[in-house]
Amino acid sequence: MSSKESPETGPRPVSGKEEGGKTIRIYVMGRAYEVPEGLTILKALEYAGFRLTRGVGCRGGFCGACAVMYRMPGEYKLRTALACQTLARDGMHLVFIPYAPMKKPRYDIEKLRPDAGSVIAIFPEVTRCLACNACTKACPQGLQVMDAIQAIIRGDIAAAANLAFDCIGCGLCSIRCPAEIRHVYVFQLVRRLYGKYMLPKAKHVEERIKEIEAGKYDEEMEKLMKLSLEELKRLYMSRDIEKA
Ligand code: SF4
Numbered sequence: 652m653s654s655k656e657s658p659e660t661g662p663r664p665v666s667g668k669e670e671g672g673k674t675i676r677i678y679v680m681g682r683a684y685e686v687p688e689g690l691t692i693l694k695a696l697e698y699a700g701f702r703l704t705r706g707v708g709c710r711g712g713f714c715g716a717c718a719v720m721y722r723m724p725g726e727y728k729l730r731t732a733l734a735c736q737t738l739a740r741d742g743m744h745l746v747f748i749p750y751a752p753m754k755k756p757r758y759d760i761e762k763l764r765p766d767a768g769s770v771i772a773i774f775p776e777v778t779r780c781l782a783c784n785a786c787t788k789a790c791p792q793g794l795q796v797m798d799a800i801q802a803i804i805r806g807d808i809a810a811a812a813n814l815a816f817d818c819i820g821c822g823l824c825s826i827r828c829p830a831e832i833r834h835v836y837v838f839q840l841v842r843r844l845y846g847k848y849m850l851p852k853a854k855h856v857e858e859r860i861k862e863i864e865a866g867k868y869d870e871e872m873e874k875l876m877k878l879s880l881e882e883l884k885r886l887y888m889s890r891d892i893e894k895a
């Protein structure tokens with residue numbers, strides 16, 4: 652999140668009253684802001700004048716960019732949430748966690764096997780899991796994060812991949828993890844291993860790849876490449892959309 656102040660207004664420590672509705676007071680990195688009741692944390696911050704250039708993405712709970720930590724008055728518990736999915740509440744003290752620094756591994760998936768050894772060779776920290784469950788409690792997706800890590804240790808890559816299927820990569824579990832496990836990357840790897848080595852091959856995809864390689868769509872692609880931006884937009888808007 653950028654707290655850069657806009658040239659005209661800047662963040663508004665006291666605001667909201669002009670709307671005439673009920674307001675609540677939230678604290679962002681220790682500073683108080685008055686905002687209308689009923690907004691998500693993300694909208695409350697924008698209402699307060701923050702320009703969100705980092706720590707915001709899809710606004711729909713899928714991209715994992717708007718992770719926050721907060722504490723309610725009188726509570727010992729440090730809570731985690733996605734700002735776009737969580738209502739701002741009166742007295743909330745919060746801080747944005749737009750990014751959890753962690754080293755990105757490099758590996759060649761062709762040289763790996765779907766087993767514990769392959770994962771642990773790249774992520775040795777997995778074996779340090781204390782089974783404290785702090786990761787599960789931190790997960791805004793409600794995933795059984797600890798169980799996924801334990802499944803890897805047991806060598807059950809399919810279970811780990813399925814348990815971590817809905818991970819959105821927010822990094823909140825890693826921030827709480829005393830074993831300093833890089834869950835986002837660990838889960839990415841187990842899903843890749845599962846998809847590559849354990850799931851049945853998707854025949855229709857293989858066939859489509861062959862068609863592409865044989866040049867079946869080259870002419871159509873060339874036509875598309877020559878269209879203007881406006882023409883592309885029109886084409887996109889008039890496309891057939893699969894019924895839900
Ligand atoms: S498993 Fe971790 S990184 Fe993935 S969504 Fe849950 S808290 Fe975020």
Ligand code: SF4
Pocket residue numbers: 779780781782783784785786787796797800824827828829830831832
């Ligand atoms: S927070 Fe870390 S150490 Fe604790 S259960 Fe989760 S993965 Fe294991």
